[in-house]
Amino acid sequence: MDLGLRGKKALICAASKGLGRGCAMALAREGVDLVITARSRETLEETAGEIRRETGVTVIAVTGDIVTAEGREAALAAMPEPDILINNAGGPPLGDFREWDRDQWIEALDANMLTPILLIKAVVDGMISRRFGRIVNITSGAVKAPIPSLGLSNGARSGLTGFVAGLARQTVQHNVTINGLLPGPFDTDRLKATVSANAAKAGMTAEEFLKARAAENPARRFGQPDEFGHACAFLCSAHSGFITGQNLLVDGGAYPGTF
């Protein structure tokens, strides 16, 4: 299937590794030119080089923290008029809400709610005037089924999801869609970090815990970032203009509900 994206431009936040990288690679394979961001220059440059070599598209690597005003300005300066925006950032820490003070809540809201909203605000009117825009927010399965130890994520990402639910219905008439893509367990550094914290509590090695966690999923495995990237590319495609305000789980069936 030709996704109709050749020659389009995408700004992909937090994309040197993991799910953001999976989205970057999948869009590049469709002929989309990219700006990708991350905080650590070396890994970001490596990823940019790999994507260029494999796909031949233009990839600009912008080092910076997307959660800061400077990081967002640098990303937008490199690509002021993207056709596609993929919002992503690191996830908040695990813990008990009794341990979190106001500053920790503000940090989570900044990263997982306000940064995507500010980036949407910066690009959405241009997309509307050009009559094409695809915005995908990488959130979490926690938006549909809260994860008790990830209260900061449950709260901040639900705030983003609620805001987007309203906006997505206003932009779709201009062929600008906004959707959430909700990862279940994916084989990335983030998963390994959360697993090692939980493994210690369960009295298991990280390897044992990972194995048990993968076996719990109906697919009996973790997802791969490439699979997530393919779902993202479809939501960004020229054929997806009638899909907006949705929250698509990519979780191997982990969410147990019918709807």
Ligand code: NAP
């Ligand atoms: P990952 O493998 O750790 O990759 C995170 C990427 O984001 C890296 O490229 C990292 O590079 C970059 N990054 C993090 N914070 C950044 C910031 N402030 N500014 C710019 N770049 C930043 O993580 P992942 O598994 O792909 O997770 C992506 C998102 O999905 C996270 O919010 C995570 O909580 C969520 N999620 C993941 C899973 C899963 O199973 N993997 C499940 C549910 C939700 P630098 O460190 O160099 O900046």
